């Protein structure tokens with residue numbers, strides 16, 4: 001049958017067009033006819049083991065499972081006929097034989113597929129009076145709770161393990177009545193996406209452990225939001241009750257995260273209820289903090305800025321790359337108007353030499369969903385699974401459909417897909433250079449002298465380098481530059497290699513950036529071309545300042561922790577805008593101004609594909625605390641300055657995004673300072689549950705293996 | 712028409728009819744009682760003050776399913792729950808606002824473990840506004856106090872359920 005020929009299928013008396021090869025259940029879902037199901041899930045393979053989806057098909061003796069029956073021309077399907085109903089009801093009766101009657105204490109109650117379908121297809125009375133079966137519960141770690149007696153053996157979780165997570169963590173043991181879902185060696189589920197089995201499990205067998213027994217689903221209100229823990233911009237639903245976040249579930253967005261979210265997106269919010277939240281403005285006098293009114297503290301900050309300004313003393317501002325674009329914009333504009341040039345948000349960038357135009361701010365030039373279709377991918381300097389679990393999943397999807405994935409990193413990273421060429425050695429930066437050299441040899445491109453000279457200093461590429469280069473020069477290829485490279489002290493060299501490689505081979509380029517909104521932070525400089533005389537983090541940290549302002553982060557959030565602490569120590573006055581208190585602030589800060597975390601503020605963030613997404617959490621703000629934007633606005637007022645309105649800012653953000661999007665230029669310079677042979681070096685440990693101040697305080701995440709391993 | 716009315720008026724016939732009713736009632740058996748010295752009997756189904764019950768071994772019955780608070784038309788019940796140290800699901804807060812409660816008995820119907828019940832008690836008072844909130848402790852205490860009587864009543868009614 002030719003692919004584009006449509007076929008006609010009659011469902012419940014109505015004719016529908018169908019694609020050949022489609023399963024019946026896909027067609028019914030498309031056309032809005034509901035067929036009950038447990039084991040079928042659109043993102044997983046078909047198992048057809050629950051038999052709930054039985055429907056009557058004309059000319060077939062038995063009822064057929066809709067999830068595993070391909071459509072064929074002239075098929076006549078009845079989903080509501082007597083025989084279909086009988087089949088479904090009998091299946092339900094069998095499923096309920098061993099299912100415990102504990103809906104009243106089950107957290108799934110109210111959102112349980114079995115419960116819902118039992119209303120429609122279940123019988124009132126059980127004909128089964130022998131003892132029900134019970135099963136042993138495995139400890140799956142701090143995130144997922146298990147009540148295996150409730151399991152209906154749909155194997156969705158097992159298929160998730162093999163197909164999505166790529167690691168078989170859960171499996172089926174035994175046969176028939178004795179079969180069990182179990183972790184083979186009772187290991188905890190440590191995958192970065194493991195929380196998704198909570199949503200997949202149609203019953204309450206696998207559930208959210210921190211949320212266990214606290215609320216019923218019908219008590220919760222949901223608010224759409226964006227996760228602030230990486231540059232992907234994962235869409236989430238925040239479930240809250242009494243103005244307190246109770247749990248977070250995925251929001252389906254086929255363009256970004258599909259139906260998955262990373263564990264840190266799901267469990268990270270717990271950090272906002274940490275005990276070291278700052279609730280009042282604090283002003284230090286005689287080495288002791290005294291509580292004060294916010295307006296007083298703001299007045300003092302304004303006073304500090306004024307006097308430094310008047311006496312021409314130095315002011316430096318460092319802010320979090322995860323704050324909303326509006327906050328970043330207001331802060332940058334304030335500094336610009338005051339003539340402060342020491343302002344940066346890049347707390348984890350390893351090198352700033354030859355820091356070029358901010359239009360080159362790390363981003364990707366294809367969309368996330370296009371990553372699925374790539375045929376050759378080179379991952380450079382990245383623990384992709386930890387840095388951006390959702391992107392790693394996309395890469396895995398492409399690998400599953402036959403793409404070649406290569407990796408160059410300081411240490412071999414663990415992947416859930418096959419790596420074709422792994423050039424991870426101590427001398428990895430050199431390897432990138434060699435791949436570039438091989439690519440230039442291959443494409444016979446003419447290069448500017450300084451690059452050619454630089455490459456001449458390198459050895460000759462080996463066969464492996466050539467293989468990678470050849471694969472990069474094919475169509476549909478992608479280079480991903482990860483955070484390990486970003487934080488490397490040779491970042492600019494690596495970046496130049498990668499940019500030149502990308503333009504030589506005409507590959508797509510995806511550069512990861514720190515925090516959730518580094519692109520937002522660069523918007524101001526992008527549209528104001530004012531980046532030339534702006535100091536960067538490393539310059540800021542090397543000099544002594546009279547007034548240092550830190551906004552929204554803490555020393556642990558930067559790779560320059562020691563330098564920052566020195567700088568905090570040496571600054572005459574230190575003003576911190578922070579949601580949390582910590583020992584360093586306690587010791588060195590002079591004024592502490594409380595601000596809201598992401599989960600309590602409104603604004604927008606730009607993800608790595610330059611998608612501008614807005615979020616509103618105003619229903620979650622627990623007190624009459626000022627919003628972050630209001631705090632910044634009050635600084636403007638104090639200084640008698642005019643701030644841009646939110647509408648104007650939004651317009652600027654759009655302009656900025658367009659400028660970045662439309663500049664197809666690539667970096668084409670090798671940084672001069674490093675025109676020597678790159679030498680071997682060690683990598684920086686990346687802990688995925690220690691990257692921002694909220695995650696660091698999330699109790700469930702800190703109990704995982706990754707969390708415990710952070711010290 | 713006018714003439715008939717005139718005759719009725721003159722003979723006071725309606726007036727006399729009324730007196731006859733009074734006269735009849737005067738000799739009948741009395742149905743009112745002298746409350747509070749004398750009390751009428753209560754049906755076992757009478758819906759009075761709410762209480763929480765325990766199992767025979769003293770363990771509270773309530774499993775924090777919150778069905779009662781979901782069904783309550785007056786939204787009188789506020790529950791908060793968590794996992795107790797032994798792993799069972801229990802309430803940490805169970806408040807009933809006695810002013811909101813309309814004594815409909817839906818909560819009792821909804822409860823899967825016969826924890827929340829309505830006793831026969833309708834004579835109770837409070838002296839301060841805040842006391843209208845019946846906490847978990849108060850509800851359990853009411854349950855303990857009227858345990859036998861309540862169980863007796865529920866037994867009597869069980870035939871009809």
Ligand code: SF4
Pocket residue numbers: 150151152153154155156157158181200201202203205206
């Ligand atoms: S635990 Fe849940 S998802 Fe896994 S097989 Fe059982 S019912 Fe299905």
Ligand code: SF4
Pocket residue numbers: 779782783784785786787788807811812813814815816817818819
């Ligand atoms: S008796 Fe009715 S109104 Fe009173 S608490 Fe129960 S459900 Fe609510």
Ligand code: SF4
Pocket residue numbers: 772773774775776777778779780790818821822823824825826827
């Ligand atoms: S009293 Fe009954 S219905 Fe209410 S929460 Fe407790 S167990 Fe559930």
Ligand code: FES
Pocket residue numbers: 036037038039040047048049050051052053054065066067068
């Ligand atoms: S959904 Fe078709 S057999 Fe389970």
